[in-house]
Amino acid sequence: MALVLNEEQNMLRDAAKDFCSKNVAITELRKLRDNKDETGFDREIWKQMVELGWSGITIPEEYGGLGFGYTGLGVVMEECGRTLAASPLMSTAVLGSSCVLLAGTDAQKSELLPKIAAGELIMALALEESPHHAPHRINTSAAKSGDGYVLNGSKKFVLDGHVADKLVVVARTAGKEEDREGISLFLVDSGADGLDITRTIMADSRNAANLELVNVAGTLMGEAGQSADLLDRVLDIGRIAISAEMLGGTQEAFERTIEYLKTREQFGVAIGSFQALKHRAADMFCEIELSKSVVLGALSALDEDSEDIAKLASLAKSRLTDTYNLVSSEAIQMHGGIGMTDEHEIGFFIKRARLCEHTLGNAAYHRNRYGELEGY
Amino acid sequence: MTDLESFRAEVRGWLEENCPASMRTPVPEDEIIGGGSKQVYENPEAKIWLDRMAEKGWTAPTWPTEYGGGGLSRDEFLVLQDEMARISARAPIQGMGFSMIGPTLLDYGTEAQKREHLPRIVSGEIRWCQGYSEPGAGSDLASLQTRAEDRGDHFIVNGQKVWTSGANSADWMFTLVRTEPQAPKHEGISFVLIDMDQPGITVKPIQLISGSSPFCETFLDNAIAKKENLVGKLNHGWTVGKRLLQHERSAISGLTTGGRSGRFDHTRSLPEVAKEYIGMQGCKLADAILRDEIVKNRMNSAAYNLTQRRAMAENESGGTPGFVTSVFKYYGGELGKDRMEIQLKIMGTQSLGWEGNMFTEEEKLATRSWLRSKASSIAGGTSEVQLNIISKRVLGLPD
Ligand SMILES: Cc1cc2nc3c(=O)[nH]c(=O)nc-3n(C[C@H](O)[C@H](O)[C@H](O)COP(=O)(O)OP(=O)(O)OC[C@H]3O[C@@H](n4cnc5c(N)ncnc54)[C@H](O)[C@@H]3O)c2cc1C
Numbered sequence: 001m002a003l004v005l006n007e008e009q010n011m012l013r014d015a016a017k018d019f020c021s022k023n024v025a026i027t028e029l030r031k032l033r034d035n036k037d038e039t040g041f042d043r044e045i046w047k048q049m050v051e052l053g054w055s056g057i058t059i060p061e062e063y064g065g066l067g068f069g070y071t072g073l074g075v076v077m078e079e080c081g082r083t084l085a086a087s088p089l090m091s092t093a094v095l096g097s098s099c100v101l102l103a104g105t106d107a108q109k110s111e112l113l114p115k116i117a118a119g120e121l122i123m124a125l126a127l128e129e130s131p132h133h134a135p136h137r138i139n140t141s142a143a144k145s146g147d148g149y150v151l152n153g154s155k156k157f158v159l160d161g162h163v164a165d166k167l168v169v170v171a172r173t174a175g176k177e178e179d180r181e182g183i184s185l186f187l188v189d190s191g192a193d194g195l196d197i198t199r200t201i202m203a204d205s206r207n208a209a210n211l212e213l214v215n216v217a218g219t220l221m222g223e224a225g226q227s228a229d230l231l232d233r234v235l236d237i238g239r240i241a242i243s244a245e246m247l248g249g250t251q252e253a254f255e256r257t258i259e260y261l262k263t264r265e266q267f268g269v270a271i272g273s274f275q276a277l278k279h280r281a282a283d284m285f286c287e288i289e290l291s292k293s294v295v296l297g298a299l300s301a302l303d304e305d306s307e308d309i310a311k312l313a314s315l316a317k318s319r320l321t322d323t324y325n326l327v328s329s330e331a332i333q334m335h336g337g338i339g340m341t342d343e344h345e346i347g348f349f350i351k352r353a354r355l356c357e358h359t360l361g362n363a364a365y366h367r368n369r370y371g372e373l374e375g376y
Numbered sequence: 377m378t379d380l381e382s383f384r385a386e387v388r389g390w391l392e393e394n395c396p397a398s399m400r401t402p403v404p405e406d407e408i409i410g411g412g413s414k415q416v417y418e419n420p421e422a423k424i425w426l427d428r429m430a431e432k433g434w435t436a437p438t439w440p441t442e443y444g445g446g447g448l449s450r451d452e453f454l455v456l457q458d459e460m461a462r463i464s465a466r467a468p469i470q471g472m473g474f475s476m477i478g479p480t481l482l483d484y485g486t487e488a489q490k491r492e493h494l495p496r497i498v499s500g501e502i503r504w505c506q507g508y509s510e511p512g513a514g515s516d517l518a519s520l521q522t523r524a525e526d527r528g529d530h531f532i533v534n535g536q537k538v539w540t541s542g543a544n545s546a547d548w549m550f551t552l553v554r555t556e557p558q559a560p561k562h563e564g565i566s567f568v569l570i571d572m573d574q575p576g577i578t579v580k581p582i583q584l585i586s587g588s589s590p591f592c593e594t595f596l597d598n599a600i601a602k603k604e605n606l607v608g609k610l611n612h613g614w615t616v617g618k619r620l621l622q623h624e625r626s627a628i629s630g631l632t633t634g635g636r637s638g639r640f641d642h643t644r645s646l647p648e649v650a651k652e653y654i655g656m657q658g659c660k661l662a663d664a665i666l667r668d669e670i671v672k673n674r675m676n677s678a679a680y681n682l683t684q685r686r687a688m689a690e691n692e693s694g695g696t697p698g699f700v701t702s703v704f705k706y707y708g709g710e711l712g713k714d715r716m717e718i719q720l721k722i723m724g725t726q727s728l729g730w731e732g733n734m735f736t737e738e739e740k741l742a743t744r745s746w747l748r749s750k751a752s753s754i755a756g757g758t759s760e761v762q763l764n765i766i767s768k769r770v771l772g773l774p775d
Contacts, residue, residue, distance in 0.1 A: 278767035
């Protein structure tokens, strides 16, 4: 397991850091929010990210991608997490492209992957049906109709759902609510008849959408009823990628807070000289060090296609959820009143942290899963 | 075959041939070998195993060969560790000679000191103890009062040390003493090595809450330390002493071995114990709340272990890292305590038996280990002191 970055990955990180700090600082997110931007991200910036190769970072070269691997994806996600950069990376380059890569037919791969890599296609994964992550609790139904299928049901919290060109919809072709058997993936055009998409405006100023599907035409990906394993793998990739993003946000919020502890004075001294704050800061530092290791471990497990991917994905998502929550909350506390103001950027991190928490399973979900994977 | 692969083949062959059968079993606490003149080898194979490993220098695999060490590179060392783990070979010997004073002499010792002391650690001839803490100097170690007076070719040492682990079985003690009482407290300290076998030294064992007596009070009454055993410059002992603490924390935290433990003990994992004492309901442990505590501890341990491996990978030279050792000392200590608390909850009153045959050996060990585990956030510098070090040295927060 590679727990240190190689030279190429380090160069990619430097480039990503440079790009994000110059082009997608938090001021950009604030602008999108204040302008009530329809898209929810800047298409011009996305184009530049595409030019850097980020949209196809894990897509094999034969499909027009960079084939740079998951650790490469991770360093980009981490840097985007630092500046809270809004983009369709997660929805398209992580979830969408993984669905196509793992479940798509050869024809679907040849058609869609090059478009994703070229930034011509935005995708979204329509999974959740309740306010809690429950990937196998699927009620949306898919019934055979002629050559294809018709889908009925509703979906929540679909990242970038309202701007996606194509959606991957998780639906049931057989079985009862929690059954793994019967879970299938469908490709659906965003303009399809019977599909109603409503953007939801979330606290972190990023995109999600609710979907209503009434007799919507869908194209099957993978084998009917047999996609639970594939879906789990896609979700694990997503969990690991978002953990990398969370690691970036955590570190940034922490570093800003340490800086504040050194500069803000009360009682005639820097507040960072108070042991009550020092020990909490040092404790957070330790949690962050452990977080770095689990993210790197999980990314490298993906690159090595190791047997531990599921466990490491749950380890990373659970730990990063706890750490990002802790650090983003403490960040506000240690900033005092100014931390509560919208004008100060530190408050952006706590919002993003909680949205990340509920993306693809919170800490408790992943602890439960980890226990199951360990056999108790 | 790469060099490393052929080294692995060589190690594997040698271990097959030379590791006695009884040394390929988990080692109970009371059979851990610490060496020294007072060591009794109940099992003669333990001595054979020690001698064979020492002959190769593999009791101190990465130390230079000129001082009796194995001269292995970091990667070769890991291969040796892996191969020993493969056959569950016991560590032939362990102790403060290897984890603390040896590495410190390599950093700060003179050529003569290295030649004098290191080979006798490697061979297991000499066992060391640490005379740092005093009744009035614990976390505030630099306020120590044990006095060493210059008498030409030697020092006369007077004072008292306390919590000296293994002082009753050690041959030598490395210690911090005050050589310049007028100087500011960090600047009047020297680091000296003292032969324990002399009339000026008396040790008295102290009993722990767990019932065992692994540590002692050490009284120095006109004890003699030869000048040639001053490590580092006179009055510059604090620098040497602090470096030793980093080696200590690194060893406690399994950093030198990248999380590989040289010990293969009897303790079962928390889930294994829980399956027996709590039972399963379907495919989950029957107590949902306890299960969550167990999973949390397991996940934190997994993250900790990955961090040990990352630290190892980042530190290519294979030496002891600096201030980050405090991260491991702090987190590892707390994690270990947490694990024992959970074990108690799992076993219930069966884990609180003290003696007698109403409890299994494992249960009695749980009681004692739980109590003993409380030291993991005290010995080697308390958790609070580690947090102080991290906030000051790593985060740069002001005093
Ligand atoms: C099992 C065991 C083995 C040991 N072996 C050895 C050995 O071989 N050789 C040796 O020299 N020593 C040894 N020690 C001693 C150990 O290093 C000390 O106990 C330790 O450094 C704490 O010192 P103290 O006991 O005087 O506690 P104190 O320093 O009095 O601490 C009491 C409490 O106050 C807190 N505290 C103190 N200062 C601060 C501060 N600045 N900020 C915040 N909190 C603070 C501490 O964290 C602790 O909670 C051993 C201890 C144990 C338990």
